[in-house]
Amino acid sequence: xxxxxxxxxxxxxxxxxxxxxxxxxxxxxxxxxxxxxxxxxxxxxxxxxxxxxxxxxxxxxxxxxxxxxxxxxxxxxxxxxxxxxxxxxxxxxxxxxxxxxxxxxxxxxxxxxxxxxxxxxxxxxxxxxxxxxxxxxxxxxxxxxxxxxxxxxxxxxxxxxxxxxxxxxxxxxxxxxxxxxxxxxxxxxxxxxxxxxxxxxxxxxxxxxxxxxxxxxxxxxxxxxxxxxxxxxxxxxxxxxxxxxxxxxxxxxxxxxxxxxxxxxxxxxxxxxxxxxxxxxxxxxxx
Amino acid sequence: xxxxxxxxxxxxxxxxxxxxxxxxxxxxxxxxxxxxxxxxxxxxxxxxxxxxxxxxxxxxxxxxxxxxxxxxxxxxxxxxxxxxxxxxxxxxxxxxxxxxxxxxxxxxxxxxxxxxxxxxxxxxxxxxxxxxxxxxxxxxxxxxxxxxxxxxxxxxxxxxxxxxxxxxxxxxxxxxxxxxxxxxxxxxxxxxxxxxxxxxxxxxxxxxxxxxxxxxxxxxxxxxxxxxxxxxxxxxxxxxxxxxxxxxxxxxxxxxxxxxxxxxxxxxxxxxxxxxxxxxxxxxxxxxxxxxxxxxxxxxxxxxxxxxxxxxxxxxxx
Numbered sequence: 285x286x287x288x289x290x291x292x293x294x295x296x297x298x299x300x301x302x303x304x305x306x307x308x309x310x311x312x313x314x315x316x317x318x319x320x321x322x323x324x325x326x327x328x329x330x331x332x333x334x335x336x337x338x339x340x341x342x343x344x345x346x347x348x349x350x351x352x353x354x355x356x357x358x359x360x361x362x363x364x365x366x367x368x369x370x371x372x373x374x375x376x377x378x379x380x381x382x383x384x385x386x387x388x389x390x391x392x393x394x395x396x397x398x399x400x401x402x403x404x405x406x407x408x409x410x411x412x413x414x415x416x417x418x419x420x421x422x423x424x425x426x427x428x429x430x431x432x433x434x435x436x437x438x439x440x441x442x443x444x445x446x447x448x449x450x451x452x453x454x455x456x457x458x459x460x461x462x463x464x465x466x467x468x469x470x471x472x473x474x475x476x477x478x479x480x481x482x483x484x485x486x487x488x489x490x491x492x493x494x495x496x497x498x499x500x501x502x503x504x505x506x507x508x509x510x511x512x513x514x515x516x517x518x519x520x521x522x523x524x525x526x527x528x529x530x531x532x533x534x535x536x537x538x539x540x541x542x543x544x545x546x547x548x549x550x551x552x553x554x555x556x557x558x559x560x561x562x563x564x565x566x567x568x569x570x571x
Numbered sequence: 572x573x574x575x576x577x578x579x580x581x582x583x584x585x586x587x588x589x590x591x592x593x594x595x596x597x598x599x600x601x602x603x604x605x606x607x608x609x610x611x612x613x614x615x616x617x618x619x620x621x622x623x624x625x626x627x628x629x630x631x632x633x634x635x636x637x638x639x640x641x642x643x644x645x646x647x648x649x650x651x652x653x654x655x656x657x658x659x660x661x662x663x664x665x666x667x668x669x670x671x672x673x674x675x676x677x678x679x680x681x682x683x684x685x686x687x688x689x690x691x692x693x694x695x696x697x698x699x700x701x702x703x704x705x706x707x708x709x710x711x712x713x714x715x716x717x718x719x720x721x722x723x724x725x726x727x728x729x730x731x732x733x734x735x736x737x738x739x740x741x742x743x744x745x746x747x748x749x750x751x752x753x754x755x756x757x758x759x760x761x762x763x764x765x766x767x768x769x770x771x772x773x774x775x776x777x778x779x780x781x782x783x784x785x786x787x788x789x790x791x792x793x794x795x796x797x798x799x800x801x802x803x804x805x806x807x808x809x810x811x812x813x814x815x816x817x818x819x820x821x822x823x824x825x826x827x828x829x830x831x832x833x834x835x836x837x838x839x840x841x842x843x844x845x846x847x848x849x850x851x852x853x854x855x856x857x858x859x860x861x862x863x864x865x866x867x868x869x870x871x872x873x874x875x876x877x878x879x880x881x882x883x884x885x886x887x888x889x
Contacts, residue, residue, distance in 0.1 A: 342857055405793045410613040411677070411800070417793035419778035419786055432857040444857040455781055507780040507860040 309475040310382040311353075315369050315485045317344055324489060326371060329436065334494035337501040339435040339445055341489065345370045345416065346429035349398050349464075353384070353473070354391035361385065366398075368413050384481070389473040392483070392528050397428025397464035403451060422509055423451030423460035431489070435501040444506040447492065449519070452512040461512055463519045469528040484529025491525040492518055597729055599623035602744070604674060607752030608760070609795035614674045614747075620690065620740045622747060625726040630745025632723065633738055638703060640696065640742065644670055646888055649822035650749060657833045663701045666833040668818050669826050671886075674747040678800045682815045682831040689743035694735070707735040714738070751821050751886040752795065759883070766883060773880025776873055780860060783845065783867050783877050787858045788817040797821050797884065803856040806849035807834070814856075824885045838881060842874045 317324040319331050329340040348367040352360045363381045370376045397403075403425030408414045416426040431447035452461035475481055493499040497517040508514035602622035606612060616622060635641045643661075644650045650670035658666060665682045673680070673689060680686040686695055697703045697710065714720045714733045725731040727741055756774075758764040766774070776782035778791050788805075790797045802814035807830060815831045829835040835844065849859060849866040861867045869877065 406609055408793075409609075410611045414611060414794055415799045415801070417786075417790075419792045421775055421778050421792075422780075424792075434853075434857060437863075441851065441863070442853045443863050444855070444860050446857050446860055505860075506857075506863075507784065509780045 308382075308386060309384050309478055310380060310480045311363065311384050311475075311483060312480055313351075313363070313379045313381070313483050313485060315377045315487065317341075317371060317487050317489060319489050321488075324371070329434070329442075331490065333490060333501070334498045335500035335502075337435045339433055339501065340442075341371075341431065341433040343371050343433075344429070344431050344487070344489070345372075345412070345427075346431075346487075347397055347413075347416070347426065349395045349402055351379075351392075351394040353389045353471075354393060355385075355387040355389050357387070359387070360393075361389075366402075368416075370412055373412065380480070384475050386475050386477075389471055389475065392469045392471050392485070394467055395464050396467055396522055396526075397449060398426060399464045400451070400462040403462075403464070418450040418509070423453050425451055428464060431492070437502065443501075445501060446506050446508070447518065448507075448509050449515060450509065452515040453510055454512045455510040461515065463515045465519055465522055467523070467526050469526060471528045472530045486527045486529060487525055488527070489525075492521050495521060495524050497521055597725070599625040599727055599729070602627050602748065604747065605750055605752075607750065607757070607795060609793055610672075610752065611675045611677075611796070613677060615677050615688065616674065616747060617688065617690070620743060622744045623727060625723070626728070626741050626744040627748045629723045629727040630741035630743070630748075633742050634745050638705065640670075640693075640703075642703070643667065647825065649751070649825045649886075650746075651826055653825070654827050654836070657828055661701070663699075665831045666828060668816070669822060670746050671749050671751045671821060672796055672819060673749070675796055676800045683813075684800075684802060684816055689746055690736075690739040693739040693742045697735075697738075707738075710738065711735050754821065754886045755883040756880075757795075757886075767879065769876045769879040770883050771880075772873075773876040773878065774883075776869070776877050777880055783842075783869060783873075784860060785820075785845075788856075789820050803858065804852070804854050806852065806855045806859050806862050807844075808852075809850040810852045810854075811850075812852070812854040820881060821884050822886055824882050838878050839874070842869070842877055846874060 324341060324344075326341055326343065329338060331340065332338050346369050348369065349365060351363040351365075351367055353363060354360050361384060364379060367379055368376055395402075403418075405417065405420055405424045405426075408416070408426065413426070416430065418425050418427050428449040429447065431445075433445040434442040435445045437443050449463060452463045453459070469485075471483065473481060473483060497520055499514075499517055499521065504511065504514040504517075600623055602624050604614065604616070604622060620626075633639060634644075643652045643656070644667070645653055647653070648656075648669075651667035652661070656667050658664075661667070668680075668682065678684055680689065680692050686692045694707070695702075697705045697707060711733055714724075720733060721731040724733050724737060724741075728737055755764055755766070755770075759766045774791075776785075777789075778786045786792065786794075788799055788801070788803050790799060797820040798817050800816065802816050804811065804814045805817075818826075824838065827836055827838070829838070829841045835841045845866055846869045847866045849855075849862050851862050851865075855862050
């Protein structure tokens with residue numbers, strides 16, 4: 285008779301012990317910037333957008349906020365409230381988060397930029413984040429992204445390219461627009477022990493300039509902070525810019541590359557390859 | 572009886588012998604660096620040179636010595652030389668940069684960010700043949716001859732040892748204490764003073780891409796240093812490939828001549844340059860959005876309004 289309570293107690297103890305030692309892993313999220321499946325090479329005039337504008341990228345600086353995982357049961361795990369990523373600073377391109385509960389995860393979700401509630405001037409005190417400030421007169425807060433580079437004009441001159449996204453405004457108007465947007469990427473991640481799980485996040489730069497809006501640098505020009513039409517075009521295209529690399533893909537870069545290429549195969553450019561090569565040759569001669 | 576006396580004397584001697592040496596417990600007073608609104612919280616104070624009241628005071632005295640920094644770095648010109656600081660007069664490679672708010676410069680000092688720390692900058696200034704051109708051993712010997720300095724070094728560092736490393740540290744501490752954040756514009760932001768209509772429009776031009784487009788490199792708003800402390804190619808010369816630090820625009824009205832080579836004598840000339848004199852090159856910063864049009868093309872009235880705003884960045888001198 286007296287053994288039953290003891291057994292029950294032992295069972296409860298064992299269950300509690302099991303509950304306390306739920307396997308947890310860690311997650312290492314790595315951001316890569318690519319152009320249609322190949323890693324971005326900065327300062328190299330080797331890319332062309334959908335409109336056929338040859339361009340180069342000097343740097344990409346941007347914010348992710350409210351980064352979280354969603355598991356198969358719909359539960360959310362917050363990974364980071366804010367993540368600043370800068371191609372000049374390799375240490376910003378990796379985020380390691382510990383204490384990831386054991387589960388199967390099906391979604392990586394984040395806000396590109398900062399939504400209006402989070403986008404408050406003075407939020408970041410120190411550089412490099414503070415250098416992303418967006419003047420209050422233009423809506424305040426911070427740039428969501430600075431993609432700085434050059435594009436080749438019809439005259440074969442390298443014109444400044446500053447894809448600066450943030451709170452939008454049409455010049456002369458006082459209305460501001462929240463141009464941040466939510467990105468949800470399907471993933472296939474099972475965390476079942478204490479190891480570190482790699483996950484990749486890819487920004488395909490060319491995708492900013494196509495699908496559905498063909499973004500011509502000659503049309504929108506170099507300064508777009510006060511041009512909500514340009515901001516809206518990029519925001520619309522932004523939904524297709526990001527993709528995730530699952531752990532299996534991370535182990536096998538070749539496979540990942542092939543998959544990405546299939547996902548984001550470049551569409552034909554308006555500028556022919558010969559014209560592009562000629563433009564490059566002209567530029568080389570001038571350099 | 573004699574044994575007892577002897578024992579007593581020996582005990583007394585032993586006690587005297589065991590009495591610990593008096594320890595010099597002098598500790599300098601920590602210096603609290605103020606952090607004005609929208610200034611960074613991260614600074615460049617090194618772990619081996621914390622700021623102290625006594626260190627700053629010693630540094631100020633050394634800075635103002637007969638043959639030292641104040642020969643060229645004048646307080647009334649934001650701690651640079653002012654209008655006479657041309658390359659011809661200085662004989663240096665570049666003009667001076669103001670020595671203000673440098674505690675928050677974490678990207679290197681000088682027009683090319685070529686000096687890593689303020690301590691190194693003091694050494695460089697003392698030994699450069701075009702600057703103080705001093706023998707550091709001579710500097711130390713001269714200071715060692717002064718009983719006053721022995722006392723000041725002891726107060727600043729705990730012992731009266733005088734070395735050039737300590738000279739560097741003290742002057743660096745003093746320069747870090749040169750905080751400027753009380754201009755008319757600061758008082759406007761604090762609600763203590765009103766700007767004129769022209770000054771307000773000038774500020775609007777400063778922080779808009781379709782205006783004068785100054786803010787990406789020179790801050791403003793949530794970057795109260797009025798510089799990113801980064802280097803840019805701003806299109807001074809066609810096909811020039813060099814990048815130079817964007818200087819702070821605080822006290823800009825006091826720091827002519829302008830640019831790394833002092834080519835502009837007045838703020839009007841600087842504004843004219845950014846308005847219609849920007850030169851195209853393949854190396855120009857992508858933040859110079861309006862280079863293909865030669866500049867931002869301000870009207871004469873807008874130029875005066877921008878200048879009026881820039882004048883509100885002049886601080887009250889300490």
